[in-house]
Structure formats: C-alpha cells, structure tokens
Amino acid sequence: MSTYTVLKFSPSKSSSGSAPRPPQRAIQPSPEKLSVPCTTVIVPQNHAGTTTEAGSPVKKKRAGKDKPVLGKNIGSDNFPNTSSNGQIDAKFEVQLGQLSQDFMKSLAVSKRVELSYSLVENGRPTLPPHNGFSELLGLFPTTFAADVVPPFVIIRVRTLPPKPWPFTVGGLPLWLTVDESADYFDRGRIGKGQKKLEYIDLQRREEFSVNILKEAITVFQDLHVKIRDIMWSPGFWRITVPDYTDLEVLPSFIARQVCFYKFLSEDPNTDPPALRSKVPQGVEYDDTFYALTPNALLRPGIMVSSSIRYETRDGKVEDTFKTTTSGILVVDRHGQPFITVATHGFEDDGLVYHPNPKKGSVIGKIVDRLLGTDISIVKLNPGLRYTNETFGTEDNPDGIKMSDISPCYPPHLRAYDAITMNNPFSGSCEGVVLGLGAMFPEEGERGYVLHQWYILENVDGTVDGSCGSPILDCDGQVVGLFRFKKENSPHCFGVSAMELRTLGYEICGGVREF
Incomplete structure (x- = not known):
C-alpha cells in the first residue's frame, strides 16, 4: 500500500x-x-x-x-x-x-x-x-x-x-x-432524433462560446420546439421542453455532445418568492441597519426588503414583506449611479427598504426593471454612499473589490471554475460553476437571457434570500447575479452580469455618493 x-x-x-x-x-x-x-x-x-x-x-x-x-x-x-x-x-x-x-x-x-x-x-x-x-x-x-x-x-x-x-x-x-447506485444529477432522457451541428466539435477541439449556444438554440427554433432553458456542461447538454414533446424529434447530439431532456412538469422552475419576513427558527441573518453605522457606507451584501403587504390567512390579517440582498453599483450611459436588486423581491411601488420596513427605512426606489432578467435598477436616496466592495471576513479582512463585469463564457468563465458569494443570508461562501447556458423569459422582448448554473457550499442552508447577490470569479470580477436555488435540489441559477452591459449599464469603481 x-x-x-x-x-x-x-x-x-x-x-x-x-x-x-x-x-x-x-x-x-x-x-x-x-x-x-x-x-x-x-x-x-x-x-x-x-x-x-x-x-x-x-x-x-x-x-x-x-x-x-x-x-x-x-x-x-x-x-x-x-x-x-x-x-x-x-x-x-x-x-x-x-x-x-x-x-x-x-x-x-x-x-x-x-x-x-x-x-x-x-x-x-x-x-x-x-x-x-x-x-x-x-x-x-x-x-x-x-x-x-x-x-x-x-x-x-x-x-x-x-x-x-x-x-x-x-x-x-x-x-x-450510502446509496450504491444513485446519481446526484438528474440529467433526464436522451433525445432520439438526428444529430445536429456535427461540424462543431465540443468534445475535443472547440471551446464553448455564446455563438455555439446561439446555434444550438436555433436548432430548436427550426424544430418549432419552445424550450424553457438550455445548459451546457462539459460532456452533455440539458434542455427543458414542454410536456409531451416527442423525444423522437429532439436531437440526440448537438455539437457532438449528448442531449438530455426534462419535461416542464418534471422540473418546475418558478422564480421562487423572495424570503418572507418569517425566517426559520435558530437561523441567523445579518439584518443590521448599516445606514446608521458610523461612517455609513453601503455595499453589496446588505439586506434589502419590500414594502409591507397585508394578507388574510385563516381569518387573520398578517403583515409580510420580502427580503433579498443588494447587488452591485453601476452607472448608466450618462454616468449616473444606481444599484441593482432582484426584481421579484419588491412590490409594484418599487420602494426599497434597508434592512426591512419594520427595523429600517426606505433607502431608494426602483427606476427600471430589466424585463426577463430579474434585475431591477435602483436610485438610492440623496446622501447615501455605496461601494463595490464586500464585507471583510475572518479569513480575509480586506474583503473583495469588484473590478469589472466578466464575460460569461470561456476562457473568461468555464465549467468547474470557482466562484464566491457574500450576502446577509449565506454569509461568505464558495461555489463551483456547473454549466453555462440561457433561459427563455416569458416577459419582455428578449429571445433568451444568458445564465449560469452553480452549486454552493452549505447548500442545505437557507439561501433563498440571496437573490440579487453578485457572484464573483477568482479575480473579483462579477460573473452573475444570484437568482434562485432549485427546490429539492442543490443547484442554483444566476443571471449573467453581461446582461447589464447589454442593456446599457456598467460596473462602477470607488465610492459613489448619491
């Protein structure tokens, strides 16, 4: 031995x-x-x-x-x-x-x-x-x-x-x-149709790219199959298709990579609700009111919340609100500063509270909703300051300065690359990219929106409130914004930060006062 x-x-x-x-x-x-x-x-x-x-x-x-x-x-x-x-x-x-x-x-x-x-x-x-x-x-x-x-x-x-x-x-x-045969990743069923894009060799010669992704999407458009999402992970594709789609017409291989399919009913994909005001017993989140701390400087990874909604349950009126986390500091084409948040974490009034409407106050208001991305743009109140720098941790007192938006495709971002996230729900945690691809929104005019699939450490912990958190690569660049964790699954989704650039926003360095 x-x-x-x-x-x-x-x-x-x-x-x-x-x-x-x-x-x-x-x-x-x-x-x-x-x-x-x-x-x-x-x-x-x-x-x-x-x-x-x-x-x-x-x-x-x-x-x-x-x-x-x-x-x-x-x-x-x-x-x-x-x-x-x-x-x-x-x-x-x-x-x-x-x-x-x-x-x-x-x-x-x-x-x-x-x-x-x-x-x-x-x-x-x-x-x-x-x-x-x-x-x-x-x-x-x-x-x-x-x-x-x-x-x-x-x-x-x-x-x-x-x-x-x-x-x-x-x-x-x-x-x-302890299971003798179970697999941790349900790929679905293999398609039984023709092989497509055989002139592209993702198996050996070519690197995955947005152009290859576009060609793969075109394959399904030509077949008149309306897919919900498509992910490439080295060695295979996984695509979600409408129920009762005939596997006989779905490609078995695309670009020399085997294609697996899941039906919508087998893989429900809701943009899950933001974390409600009631949290599990014994779980600690960071609901500190940082706007009132000495030398107050807000940053990605603080708790933000919606307005209060009153709901009747079992004959009783309850007040609830949704909590998520702040995103990154950006500027528009005119150089005006804003921050990002997760769209589904807020009510129609667009008011953004920190940390919540009971403990804190309104710090800004949504001025633009980027349809199909789950990203909203917030103008903070005058006098508030914000910086693209994470909180320090015990292992890294210096925190991370977010330097840029990273392209969401190789060689900039690859499957199995390590990523980090730091927010009031997960704290500082690490993860791994599982796959790259796109989702097809029901709203807006976007044909598809670039996404990434991740797994995060301690995924059994509650990360639902992490929606909107920046996902960082090894160089501190922002590769995505956290969207949600799949129910009954360790897999998480993030929308590519490149979508911000596509829609006219760029990351902003330094400290900005509003």
Missing part, C-alpha cells in the same frame, strides 16, 4: 497592515459559521518535497493578468478571500484506506481536497490516471466505491462521516452517499 504525505493549509491572513479595511458583518449568518476554511493536499511520498514559491505543492498556472495562481479548478489561491498557499499547519504521512485520526481531523476542517492529480483540466472533467482511484477510495474509512460522474465526484460509503464534509475533491464538487 502506497504512502502519501498530507499537507494541511489554512487560509493566508491579510498583511495590509494599517491600510483601511472594510468592516466585517455585525451579525455572522448561520451558513457562514458552518464554512470550513482549510485545504488538504495529498501527494505521493516521493513528491512531497516539490513545492512552489508560494509553499503549495500544487502545480501553478497563469491566469487573468498574467498572475501566477493555483489551478482555477483545484486551488483556492484564485480566490481573493481564501488561500491554500499559506503556512503549512500540519504535515504527516498516511497509508490511504487505513484509519488515521490526523487525516480525519484534517478532512473535518477542509473545504477542499487536492489530490496528486486534478479531476478537471481546462474546464473539462477527467478521470483519475492509472491506479488513481486508490486516492478517492482511501479518503473515508467506510468507502466501498468512487465514481467520477460529471459534474460531481461521488464517493459511496457504508456510514456517512460526521459533517462538515469537503466541498470539492480534485476540483469537482463532492457528493457523499
């Missing part, structure tokens, strides 16, 4: 000295308290001495502004707010598959497990090398099987270990289960 060296890294702490820092949240949301910070790196014993200048044994590559970072898919040095290249705080040897208290303690505080190989290369899932499955089989003491079934790595165990569990292994999201 091979011996491996295990290295445990804690996030690097900020070294900005006396430089001004954004405040940390006054109230730490419950899901953030569940987040584990470390990275466990497993390498063969004879490779353990090979390290980079940053101290991590993981191979580096260049990304973004020619900046050396850990591989996008397996490291966390690509996150502005977390890093696995700090000081090694544990180093020991193990024989995988044998019970080791040191090893289990390391996994229990690690968000990521990095193997001696990656399960993702250039945005595509890969299988372990010859004999590489031994590393997957040796992670947990009761493992009886391990499968790489994109977009997940599935490890099957006789007994589930205590939570928390690692979020990713080898760059793929991890699903731990």
Whole structure:
C-alpha cells in the first residue's frame, strides 16, 4: 500500500497592515459559521518535497493578468478571500484506506481536497490516471466505491462521516452517499432524433462560446420546439421542453455532445418568492441597519426588503414583506449611479427598504426593471454612499473589490471554475460553476437571457434570500447575479452580469455618493 504525505493549509491572513479595511458583518449568518476554511493536499511520498514559491505543492498556472495562481479548478489561491498557499499547519504521512485520526481531523476542517492529480483540466472533467482511484477510495474509512460522474465526484460509503464534509475533491464538487447506485444529477432522457451541428466539435477541439449556444438554440427554433432553458456542461447538454414533446424529434447530439431532456412538469422552475419576513427558527441573518453605522457606507451584501403587504390567512390579517440582498453599483450611459436588486423581491411601488420596513427605512426606489432578467435598477436616496466592495471576513479582512463585469463564457468563465458569494443570508461562501447556458423569459422582448448554473457550499442552508447577490470569479470580477436555488435540489441559477452591459449599464469603481 502506497504512502502519501498530507499537507494541511489554512487560509493566508491579510498583511495590509494599517491600510483601511472594510468592516466585517455585525451579525455572522448561520451558513457562514458552518464554512470550513482549510485545504488538504495529498501527494505521493516521493513528491512531497516539490513545492512552489508560494509553499503549495500544487502545480501553478497563469491566469487573468498574467498572475501566477493555483489551478482555477483545484486551488483556492484564485480566490481573493481564501488561500491554500499559506503556512503549512500540519504535515504527516498516511497509508490511504487505513484509519488515521490526523487525516480525519484534517478532512473535518477542509473545504477542499487536492489530490496528486486534478479531476478537471481546462474546464473539462477527467478521470483519475492509472491506479488513481486508490486516492478517492482511501479518503473515508467506510468507502466501498468512487465514481467520477460529471459534474460531481461521488464517493459511496457504508456510514456517512460526521459533517462538515469537503466541498470539492480534485476540483469537482463532492457528493457523499450510502446509496450504491444513485446519481446526484438528474440529467433526464436522451433525445432520439438526428444529430445536429456535427461540424462543431465540443468534445475535443472547440471551446464553448455564446455563438455555439446561439446555434444550438436555433436548432430548436427550426424544430418549432419552445424550450424553457438550455445548459451546457462539459460532456452533455440539458434542455427543458414542454410536456409531451416527442423525444423522437429532439436531437440526440448537438455539437457532438449528448442531449438530455426534462419535461416542464418534471422540473418546475418558478422564480421562487423572495424570503418572507418569517425566517426559520435558530437561523441567523445579518439584518443590521448599516445606514446608521458610523461612517455609513453601503455595499453589496446588505439586506434589502419590500414594502409591507397585508394578507388574510385563516381569518387573520398578517403583515409580510420580502427580503433579498443588494447587488452591485453601476452607472448608466450618462454616468449616473444606481444599484441593482432582484426584481421579484419588491412590490409594484418599487420602494426599497434597508434592512426591512419594520427595523429600517426606505433607502431608494426602483427606476427600471430589466424585463426577463430579474434585475431591477435602483436610485438610492440623496446622501447615501455605496461601494463595490464586500464585507471583510475572518479569513480575509480586506474583503473583495469588484473590478469589472466578466464575460460569461470561456476562457473568461468555464465549467468547474470557482466562484464566491457574500450576502446577509449565506454569509461568505464558495461555489463551483456547473454549466453555462440561457433561459427563455416569458416577459419582455428578449429571445433568451444568458445564465449560469452553480452549486454552493452549505447548500442545505437557507439561501433563498440571496437573490440579487453578485457572484464573483477568482479575480473579483462579477460573473452573475444570484437568482434562485432549485427546490429539492442543490443547484442554483444566476443571471449573467453581461446582461447589464447589454442593456446599457456598467460596473462602477470607488465610492459613489448619491
């Protein structure tokens, strides 16, 4: 049995000295308290001495502004707010598959497990090398099987270990289960129609792009099939179609990628209601009234709410309101500043409260609803200030400065790229891109709206109120705005931030006073 060296890294702490820092949240949301910070790196014993200048044994590559970072898919040095290249705080040897208290303690505080190989290369899932499955089989003491079934790595165990569990292994999201055969991702049924766009080779040669997406959409338009959404995840497409659509006419392959289909009734897709004023018992959200804090400076990730609505239930009149989270600071074509919010979180009067109508006050009003995107544009009240900078966290006191809007397609954004989100419901959390594609709105004149599919850590926690939150890539660029989490599913949707640019808005740097 091979011996491996295990290295445990804690996030690097900020070294900005006396430089001004954004405040940390006054109230730490419950899901953030569940987040584990470390990275466990497993390498063969004879490779353990090979390290980079940053101290991590993981191979580096260049990304973004020619900046050396850990591989996008397996490291966390690509996150502005977390890093696995700090000081090694544990180093020991193990024989995988044998019970080791040191090893289990390391996994229990690690968000990521990095193997001696990656399960993702250039945005595509890969299988372990010859004999590489031994590393997957040796992670947990009761493992009886391990499968790489994109977009997940599935490890099957006789007994589930205590939570928390690692979020990713080898760059793929991890699903731990006692089920001998279940898959974590319901792809649906394979189409039985003709192959389409065979001159495009997404399997090997070509990179996914918006142009390829447009051609795929045209395939269904030519077939007169009105689809609700289309997602490409490396290796397959998944498309939602009307009930009773004949599978015999639906393409079996598009651009040499197999096509799976779900019927609307099998996959209800409501823009779910924003979180109502009543929250689950024992769950903490950050409902601090930041407009009244010293040197008040509002930022993405504060709670915003609708006006009160009065509803009669069981003969009693109840007052409720919807709560979501603030988005990003933008400017229009004339240089006028605004912020974004989730459209479905507000009433027809367009009034925006912070943090809610009972504890706070109106801070602005919706002046434009971008139909089909679930994005609304808000003009804040005179005298308020806003900046595109997240709250600091314990691991990253400096927060993240949002630098730009990132294109939502490769090479700018790929499947399995890591993303972050920070809001009053989830707190600071990490995620992984599962797929790229589009949704087809019922309102407005837009034929389709670009979207991304994600999975987020601690997804069992309540994230419904996260609607409107900016989703950030490894360079602090905004790739999307959170829309909703699927009911009874870990999968989340975000509308591409590129839609803002298409409709005449750009992200704004610095501090703006209204």
